[in-house]
Amino acid sequence: xxxxxxxxxxxxxxxxxxxVEELFGxxxxxxxxxxxRGVVTEVVRETPQSATIYFxxxxxxxxxxxxxxxxxGVEINGVRHWRSYSISSAPGQHPSVTVTDIGEVSSTLxxxxxxxxxxxxxxxxxxxxxxxxxRPLLMMTAGSGITPVxxxxxxxxxxxxxxxxxLIHSARTEEDSLFVDELRALSAKFPGLRLVENFxxxxxxxxxxTPAQLxxxxxxxxxxxxxxxxxxxxxxxxxxxxxxxxxxxxGLTIERFHTELNAGEPGAGGxxxxxxxxxxxxxxxxxxxxxxxxDAGILMPSGCRMGICHSCLxxxxxxxxxxxxxxxxxxxxxxxIQTCVSxxxxxxxxxx
Numbered sequence: 001x002x003x004x005x006x007x008x009x010x011x012x013x014x015x016x017x018x019x020v021e022e023l024f025g026x027x028x029x030x031x032x033x034x035x036x037r038g039v040v041t042e043v044v045r046e047t048p049q050s051a052t053i054y055f056x057x058x059x060x061x062x063x064x065x066x067x068x069x070x071x072x073g074v075e076i077n078g079v080r081h082w083r084s085y086s087i088s089s090a091p092g093q094h095p096s097v098t099v100t101d102i103g104e105v106s107s108t109l110x111x112x113x114x115x116x117x118x119x120x121x122x123x124x125x126x127x128x129x130x131x132x133x134x135r136p137l138l139m140m141t142a143g144s145g146i147t148p149v150x151x152x153x154x155x156x157x158x159x160x161x162x163x164x165x166x167l168i169h170s171a172r173t174e175e176d177s178l179f180v181d182e183l184r185a186l187s188a189k190f191p192g193l194r195l196v197e198n199f200x201x202x203x204x205x206x207x208x209x210t211p212a213q214l215x216x217x218x219x220x221x222x223x224x225x226x227x228x229x230x231x232x233x234x235x236x237x238x239x240x241x242x243x244x245x246x247x248x249x250x251g252l253t254i255e256r257f258h259t260e261l262n263a264g265e266p267g268a269g270g271x272x273x274x275x276x277x278x279x280x281x282x283x284x285x286x287x288x289x290x291x292x293x294x295d296a297g298i299l300m301p302s303g304c305r306m307g308i309c310h311s312c313l314x315x316x317x318x319x320x321x322x323x324x325x326x327x328x329x330x331x332x333x334x335x336x337i338q339t340c341v342s343x344x345x346x347x348x349x350x351x352x
Contacts, residue, residue: 035120036057036058036059036060036061036120036121036122036123037057037058037118037119037120037121038055038056038057038058038061038095038118038119038121039055039056039058039116039117039118039119040053040054040055040113040114040115040116040117040118040119041054041055041056041094041115042054042094042115043113043114043115046098046178046179047100047175047176047177047178048175049100049101049110049176050098050099050100050101050110050144050178051098051099051109051110051111051113052088052096052097052098052099053096053097053098053099053109053113053119054089054094054095054096055094055095055096055097055119055121056094056095057095057121060123061095061121061123062123062124063091063092063124064087064091064095064124064151065091065124065126065129065130066090066091066129066130066148066151066152066154066155066156067086067126067128067129067130067148067149067151067152067227067255068086068087068124068125068126068128068129068148068151069084069085069086069087069124069125069126069128069148070084070085070087070097070121070122070123070124070125071083071084071085071121071122072084072085072097072109072119072120072121072122073119073120073121073122073275074105074108074109074119074120075120076104076105076108079317079333079334080120080275080317081104081105081317081318081349082120082122082273082275082349083105083106085097085098085099085147086098086144086147086148086151086255087124087147087148087151088147088148088150088151088179089151089154090151090154090155091151091155093154097147098144098147098150098178098179100143100144100178122278126148126255128148128227128229128253128254128255130152130155130156131225134160134162134163135164135224135225136164136165136166136220136223136224136225137152137156137164137165137166137224137225137226137227138165138166138168138218138221138224138225138226138227139152139153139165139166139167139168139169139226139227139228140168140169140206140226140227140228140229140230140234140238141167141168141169141170141228141229141230142169142170142171142206142229142230142231142234143170143171143172143176143230143231144178144230145228145229145230145231145234145255146169146178146179146229147178147229148229148255149167149227149229150178150179150183152227153165153167153183153186153193156192157186157190157192157193158186158190160192161192162192163190163192163193164192165192165193165194166194166196166217166218166221166224167183167193167194167195167196168196168198168206168214168217168218169183169195169196169197169198170198170199170200170205170206170230170234171197171198171199171200172199172200172201173199173201173202174197174199177197177199180197183195196217196218205234208237208238208240208241209237209241210241211241211245214241222245222247225251225253226238226242226251226252226253227252227253227254227255228252228253228254228255229254229255229256230256231256232256235254235255235256238252238254239252239254268285268345268346269282269283269284269285269286269287269343269344269345270282270283270285270319270344270345270346270347270348271283271344271347271348272289272292272293272344272347272348272349272350273347273348273349273350274293274296274298274350274352275317275349275350275351275352276351276352277296277298277352279296279297279298281293281295281296283343283344283348284343284344285322285343285344285345286324286343287343288324288339288340288341288342288343289314289321289337289339289342289343289344289348289350290302290305290312290339290340292344293339293350293352298352300312300314300339300352301313301314301339302339302340303340304340305340306340306341307325307338307340307341310338312338312339312340313336313337313338313339314336314337314339314350314351314352315334315335315336315350315351316331316332316333316334316335316336316337316348316349316350316351317333317334317349317350317351318333318347318348318349319331319344319345319346319347319348319349320345320346320348321337321342321343321344321345321348322342322343322344322345323341323342324341324342324343325341329345331345331348
């Protein structure tokens with residue numbers, strides 16, 4: 001048994017039955033060495049359906065790179081749900097995520113988050129980051145896809161005199177457009193940012209079926225380091241244009257965002273999140289969740305491994321699964337599923 005240091009031991013005796021860590025938690029809600037947390041310090045309404053949530057992270061948080069995302073955990077009716085959100089603040093600034101109301105978890109964050117609330121956090125990650133060497137940039141975003149790019153804009157524009165960024169942002173209306181006032185102010189103040197706005201309710205989608213519209217707003221787009229982030233159709237259109245242009249899709253850095261779990265097709269598999277173990281694994285639609293978890297090094301309850309003994313029953317936190325014996329797709333939050341005979345049918349969250 002690990003011995004306590006004398007001071008900690010004395011403190012532990014004095015505050016029995018609370019441990020030292022529990023006592024610190026009374027004074028600072030984000031103090032925990034077991035689970036990374038953050039306390040909400042400010043909530044800013046961006047649009048009627050979006051909000052930026054600023055938080056003070058606790059022990060273990062490391063500064064993100066501009067463009068990265070982090071998993072945020074929020075408890076709804078006693079169940080902790082995890083979703084991934086891009087970090088909208090620049091590195092070194094007060095961390096923030098900007099969330100749009102799409103789905104239960106995002107809706108809860110947008111409309112119910114208050115100053116002082118505690119969020120569960122996972123370390124920032126992702127490869128949608130700025131190039132190591134400074135060069136002219138083209139950023140193309142749609143809807144919430146502006147969020148990671150906003151972190152890049154805030155990093156570059158006010159601080160690098162040589163910055164050269166063309167930002168093409170699409171939103172349904174001006175009222176729906178995230179960061180619209182800040183982006184306009186930055187564009188007016190700093191010559192290194194040129195802002196091209198496209199409101200689809202007025203002018204339709206930005207057309208990338210041919211190079212014509214892109215040529216008109218950014219004639220040198222083929223020579224710039226290009227980034228695109230937004231819904232699947234928007235990103236796919238950009239990929240196709242880069243491929244057709246001869247510059248190759250490799251010259252395009254891509255971030256597809258999904259604010260909620262994807263239902264998926266039976267047999268398609270999906271991302272399996274083991275919430276208590278804080279691990280994510282891409283699963284095919286034929287491997288059992290028991291096998292997926294064991295391969296990831298997670299201690300999985302099991303017995304007969306044939307669907308008979310029910311020793312492997314595990315809470316399904318979100319998503320749906322396919323019974324490999326019958327092909328039936330099922331799943332409701334809180335349902336106990338047999339991991340030894342169940343495969344992912346889209347993204348799945350498990351209480352393991």
